Amino acid sequence: MSEPVARADGTWVGASVPRKEDPRLLSGRGRYAGDVARVGELFAAFVRSPLAAARITGVDGAEASGVPGVVGVYTADDLGLGGLTAALDRAEFTATTMPVLARDEVRFVGEPVAVVVADSAYAAEDGAEAVEVAYEERTPVTTIGEAVRDGARPVHDGLPRNTYIDLPMFDDPGIDAVFDAAPYVVEVGFASARLSALPMEGRVCLAEWDDRDDQLVVYVSTQVPHQVRTGIARCTGLAERQVRAIAPDVGGGFGLKCVVGREEIVVAALAHRLRRPVRWAEDRQESLTASFHGRQQEYDVRAAFDGDGRLLALDGEVRCDVGAYSAFPFTSGVEPLMAATELPGAYRVPRYRVRARGVATNKAPTAPYRGVSRPQIVAVMERLMDKAARRLGRDPLDVRRANLIDDFPYTGVNGITYDPGSYRESLDLCEKTLRAEGWYERRGDGIGIGYACFNERTGYGTEAFAQRKMELTPGYDISRVRMDPSGTVTVTSGTASHGQGHETTLAQIAADQLGVDLDAVRIRQGDTDLAAHGWGTFASRSATIGGGAVQLASGKLADRLRTIAAHLLEAAPADIELADGHAGVRGEPATRMPIAEIARVAHFQSHRLPDADFGLEADASFDISGPGTFSNATHGVVAEVDRGTGGVRLLRYVVVEDCGVVINPRIVDGQVRGGVAQGIAAALYERMHYDAAGQPVTASLMDYLAPTAAEIPPITVHHLETPCAFSRTGAKGMGEGGTIGAPAAVLNAVNDALGTDLETVPATPEVILDALERQA
Numbered sequence: 035m036s037e038p039v040a041r042a043d044g045t046w047v048g049a050s051v052p053r054k055e056d057p058r059l060l061s062g063r064g065r066y067a068g069d070v071a072r073v074g075e076l077f078a079a080f081v082r083s084p085l086a087a088a089r090i091t092g093v094d095g096a097e098a099s100g101v102p103g104v105v106g107v108y109t110a111d112d113l114g115l116g117g118l119t120a121a122l123d124r125a126e127f128t129a130t131t132m133p134v135l136a137r138d139e140v141r142f143v144g145e146p147v148a149v150v151v152a153d154s155a156y157a158a159e160d161g162a163e164a165v166e167v168a169y170e171e172r173t174p175v176t177t178i179g180e181a182v183r184d185g186a187r188p189v190h191d192g193l194p195r196n197t198y199i200d201l202p203m204f205d206d207p208g209i210d211a212v213f214d215a216a217p218y219v220v221e222v223g224f225a226s227a228r229l230s231a232l233p234m235e236g237r238v239c240l241a242e243w244d245d246r247d248d249q250l251v252v253y254v255s256t257q258v259p260h261q262v263r264t265g266i267a268r269c270t271g272l273a274e275r276q277v278r279a280i281a282p283d284v285g286g287g288f289g290l291k292c293v294v295g296r297e298e299i300v301v302a303a304l305a306h307r308l309r310r311p312v313r314w315a316e317d318r319q320e321s322l323t324a325s326f327h328g329r330q331q332e333y334d335v336r337a338a339f340d341g342d343g344r345l346l347a348l349d350g351e352v353r354c355d356v357g358a359y360s361a362f363p364f365t366s367g368v369e370p371l372m373a374a375t376e377l378p379g380a381y382r383v384p385r386y387r388v389r390a391r392g393v394a395t396n397k398a399p400t401a402p403y404r405g406v407s408r409p410q411i412v413a414v415m416e417r418l419m420d421k422a423a424r425r426l427g428r429d430p431l432d433v434r435r436a437n438l439i440d441d442f443p444y445t446g447v448n449g450i451t452y453d454p455g456s457y458r459e460s461l462d463l464c465e466k467t468l469r470a471e472g473w474y475e476r477r478g479d480g481i482g483i484g485y486a487c488f489n490e491r492t493g494y495g496t497e498a499f500a501q502r503k504m505e506l507t508p509g510y511d512i513s514r515v516r517m518d519p520s521g522t523v524t525v526t527s528g529t530a531s532h533g534q535g536h537e538t539t540l541a542q543i544a545a546d547q548l549g550v551d552l553d554a555v556r557i558r559q560g561d562t563d564l565a566a567h568g569w570g571t572f573a574s575r576s577a578t579i580g581g582g583a584v585q586l587a588s589g590k591l592a593d594r595l596r597t598i599a600a601h602l603l604e605a606a607p608a609d610i611e612l613a614d615g616h617a618g619v620r621g622e623p624a625t626r627m628p629i630a631e632i633a634r635v636a637h638f639q640s641h642r643l644p645d646a647d648f649g650l651e652a653d654a655s656f657d658i659s660g661p662g663t664f665s666n667a668t669h670g671v672v673a674e675v676d677r678g679t680g681g682v683r684l685l686r687y688v689v690v691e692d693c694g695v696v697i698n699p700r701i702v703d704g705q706v707r708g709g710v711a712q713g714i715a716a717a718l719y720e721r722m723h724y725d726a727a728g729q730p731v732t733a734s735l736m737d738y739l740a741p742t743a744a745e746i747p748p749i750t751v752h753h754l755e756t757p758c759a760f761s762r763t764g765a766k767g768m769g770e771g772g773t774i775g776a777p778a779a780v781l782n783a784v785n786d787a788l789g790t791d792l793e794t795v796p797a798t799p800e801v802i803l804d805a806l807e808r809q810a
Contacts, residue, residue, distance in 0.1 A: 044614065047543060052538075055537040070240050070253045075313050076105055077313050080149050081093075083169075087172040090169060101161040108148060117269070130360050132360065146300070151308070175396050216338035218422060220425060222333065222337075224410065226413070226777070232740055236317070237315075239253060239254040241305035250305060254280070256291045257572055258570030259570065260567055265298070326361060327722055333351070343422060343436045357397045363506040379412060380455075383448075460692060464690045488775050497509070508569040509658075511579045511583045512527075513588075515584070515590075519638060525588070527559045529580035531559060531560070534576060536557060539697045542697055547588035547592050549613045591651070601643060602642075665692060669689055672747075680800065689772065690751075719739045723737075
């Protein structure tokens with residue numbers, strides 16, 4: 035791998051340097067939770083419900099206890115654990131508790147009922163199969179329509195109409211009159227399938243009790259180690275100091291791992307009880323059927339347009355199937371709240387009304403999967419634009435241009451203020467690229483072009499998250515930066531990487547502040563004993579908020595270095611420049627000294643310094659006030675559809691994105707391309723399917739269709755830069771944008787190729803052929 039190279043001006047931010055973590059990961063020297071081994075460790079296997087809805091009338095572990103190697107069989111009563119209650123302080127929300135192990139009732143296939151511990155993974159699995167559980171089967175609720183109809187059986191007692199949250203928002207008494215008077219009204223009925231995040235590494239944890247530190251140490255594959263610590267402490271009754279959560283290398287998360295899993299708590303409790311290390315790693319079947327899902331939503335939206343194609347009003351209803359439980363800590367409200375608040379997206383909407391519901395069914399619970407409702411709301415808005423253009427007889431891109439926000443800052447009807455972006459510019463460049471490549475000349479005869487224009491709210495600070503009224507309100511981040519006597523730097527952060535390249539991007543930020551080489555900076559994260567607190571990585575927050583804390587802390591340490599250098603070089607601190615690994619006096623190239631020498635003096639010869647401010651260490655916190663910042667992008671895709679088979683082949687994909695200051699273009703491109711691949715998967719391939727009995731019938735990768743590299747077209751990424759005015763680095767988040775735009779762009783391309791009005795994803799061959807048959 036090539037050596038890191040700074041930009042021509044000597045700065046690291048903006049340089050497309052190779053990822054620092056890749057040599058370790060690509061050569062097999064990475065360390066994942068599954069790689070952590072302990073002498074005398076035990077293995078856990080869960081007894082899971084084969085039914086979607088049933089009362090538990092008995093659990094018999096006698097036969098399992100006799101299986102060779104089995105150490106014990108434990109139920110909820112045996113462990114004495116409670117459950118996780120995720121709460122919103124809203125009158126529209128009904129809180130429910132997710133038991134760590136089901137005690138009286140099971141609510142989805144795969145729900146854990148008991149756990150077997152053995153001296154090998156094989157013995158644990160054999161023991162789990164030998165546990166006898168008696169059930170009294172109940173009729174499952176498997177669809178949104180069944181759940182909300184009058185007289186439906188409640189998934190949870192006390193849950194009105196099987197609805198966790200019912201949000202009528204932005205009510206506008208005059209909106210119906212606007213629709214009545216509008217010359218054009220366009221309607222969209224959109225539905226998206228339930229999906230699995232499908233990380234390469236499933237959920238894994240190993241827990242052990244440390245007698246010396248009186249502490250439970252848990253190695254866990256997670257995006258949110260501090261929140262795992264909180265969940266374990268609550269359920270076990272330990273103080274948070276007595277729980278240490280460590281996320282080593284993590285092989286993907288995509289939101290699935292930003293909630294706390296029941297299995298993690300059980301394994302921790304077993305290690306605490308048995309005083310032996312206990313390990314659990316889910317297999318792919320468990321990951322597909324018993325882990326957290328995302329995305330199953332239904333929309334009925336209408337939009338009023340004037341004769342020039344301008345939006346007059348937007349009125350919608352959103353229904354989200356969030357499954358059997360409310361995930362901790364984000365709750366079942368995250369998808370309906372996101373959808374209702376941000377449906378207008380990148381467009382000016384003068385009048386707005388929406389109702390959004392989170393509905394309980396007898397299916398696996400959902401987590402905030404990458405993008406959280408935005409792939410759906412973007413698909414809805416982009417279908418409205420294309421359908422309105424057809425009604426008006428206008429170019430779909432002209433209708434978009436008539437409605438895109440272009441005057442900043444812009445405060446929308448939803449009360450959100452949008453900071454400057456390049457909405458029109460990204461659309462223009464995307465269209466220009468596809469036209470220049472000749473795709474418009476090939477359009478027709480089964481080849482279509484689709485677009486998606488959108489923004490992505492990133493950098494949610496405490497104030498923005500507080501609007502959701504969560505009990506645990508994320509937002510700020512904390513960083514600590516220290517320099518050792520050799521001049522190398524260690525940076526701790528409350529963020530937690532699961533593949534984004536934080537070890538590189540955060541190091542670039544720190545290296546610029548301190549004037550050191552990139553290789554002199556080491557990033558440490560994912561350990562609750564290293565960072566006093568942190569909210570982890572989700573919602574595209576790491577560069578904006580985590581990076582801001584790193585920059586502030588590094589800047590404080592840089593000020594300390596300047597003060598010491600000024601004394602040693604007999605200059606004013608304001609005249610000291612830190613660059614190229616040296617501290618020098620501005621305008622006097624010969625007057626400088628290595629930063630490593632400054633570090634040596636600070637640590638070993640502090641008597642030479644004029645003050646008593648010992649050490650080279652600084653910490654800082656950073657938060658973003660207000661609604662956060664908005665990245666934006668336009669996606670353009672060319673699709674070829676076979677009318678005989680319904681098969682779709684994507685020929686070209688262009689992304690024009692603006693995430694503010696690009697810290698590392700190579701990493702941004704990788705994030706965009708990976709996100710686009712996941713969005714294509716949602717648009718054409720992936721679907722978690724349940725039958726009428728609540729049985730998941732996509733329980734393996736033989737049935738759950740994930741695309742390979744062969745299905746992903748060439749992707750070109752163009753960068754625009756509108757720096758964020760209130761993040762420390764000028765960066766906006768960008769981790770979810772590829773996923774957000776892809777389903778809408780692909781769906782519009784398929785419809786353009788066929789002249790259809792498909793409004794369901796995934797658009798499988800069966801769906802496409804059915805639409806063509808209805809069209810005939």
